[in-house]
Amino acid sequence: MALGHRLELRQGQGLVITPQLQQAIKLLQLSNLELDAFVEAELERNPLLQRDDGPAETERTVEDIAERTPENLGLDAVSDSAASQQMDAAPDDVSPGERATGDGADPAAEQAGGQIDWSRTGGGGSFEGDGQYEEALTRAPTLVEHLTEQLAVAGLSPAQNVVAGVLIDAVDDAGYLRADVEEVADRLGCDLAFVEAVLGVLQGFEPAGVMARDVRECLALQLKDVNRYDPCIAALLDNLDLLARRDMNALRKACGVDDEDLREMVAEIRALTPRPGAAFHADPPQTLTPDVHVRETPGGLWHVELNTDTLPKVLVDQRYHARVSKGARTDQEKTFVADSFATANWLVKSLDQRAKTILKVSSEIVRQQDGFLAYGVEHLRPLNLKTVADAIGMHESTVSRVTSNKYIATPRGVFELKYFFTSAIQATEGGEAHSAASVRHKIKALVEAERSEADVHSDDRIVEILKEAGVDIARRTVAKYREALRIPSSVERRRLIKETA
Known part of the structure; x- marks a missing residue:
């Protein structure tokens, strides 16, 4: 058999994910803080990107950006139109007749055939009063700072202050002393009784029970503070x-x-x-900023709109691009300017596409869960990613990325978008399935209504009650939901009611 070389031409189909498409997909699942950090990094790398709300730089030259090599850009120059076509997206305009939700878009812009650039939307809260309470937050003192302030007015000697400072530094966030007293005495070269005496002073500081070495001592200090420590209760503490x-x-x-x-x-x-x-935290409280707002309109419909405060506002500096394009001399400078311009355009379009995708998914979720918004958690419907994806013409993976780390502000509170996706529990007579979240709510309500030992429901009795209400559920599922809600068993609940009666 003879061996030889020959050329063959074959055709085949395959999915090619460009670096920019990978970045576009990544943008969908980024949270607000992560997206802001990503855009900030792009602003540092790309001289043609500019914040929409900031003044433009006027005195920049080709030499300024020539020092920044294309490698520093970190992204390949790929056609942004190709990346836009490969991203999963539903049609940009949504007819009001197709759903009972508003999309927050400008009707005039839609009639004119223009596209809304959500990434360049002006600032300002969507609802009056938003953001005012965050400004009133101030940093609370930490536990160590609180104890140090009391130490300053305790009137201890310099040697006692040194020991007290070492002990205070060994306090954990719960208020317990995590240092061995004998080890502290040996390290500081003083008597154990001296350290114990200083510890006794510190244990009289506020809050009551601080500087204790275990739970028993912590509870005993609090009882002594209210003059309720006696031999009987001491015996109780010894038998916790x-x-x-x-x-x-x-x-x-x-x-x-x-x-x-x-x-x-x-x-x-x-x-x-x-x-x-x-009660003392080292870190200031973090406020949760929703990505989407939902409110009821006078006509009874639900209006969905993006929270523009969370969207980075960037644009491409066209004037500066025109200047540096004319002034570019070497091939490296021309290539870098072209790559920077393509990447800047891609980022602006990707941010716009990301905002529109979030709005589409959120609008469909609101349409599916309008019963929850109107009547509460008992009317939460079973919902999965495929149902939403089929309704808006996207892939399930795209919906999953959109709902990750995204929050929606509703009249019933702020929820993560994934909260509205719950498994289905079948009805007893073939009716509409029940959401697992609504069933858990029913179980919790039944337990909270128990007032006496006779009212306590066993898991079997809860199954019977739910089946009478049309929920076909197994006993092991009730036990699983009860344990997830941290509800004790019926035996423990009866014992607890008996003790508190």
């Missing part, structure tokens, strides 16, 4: 394991009290704080 097991008979014997006194003592223990330092 019995209290955790709810072994009341053994507790009565250990404390030497009757049922009524034991109930009062247990109530006092439960009123204490096992984490006295939890």
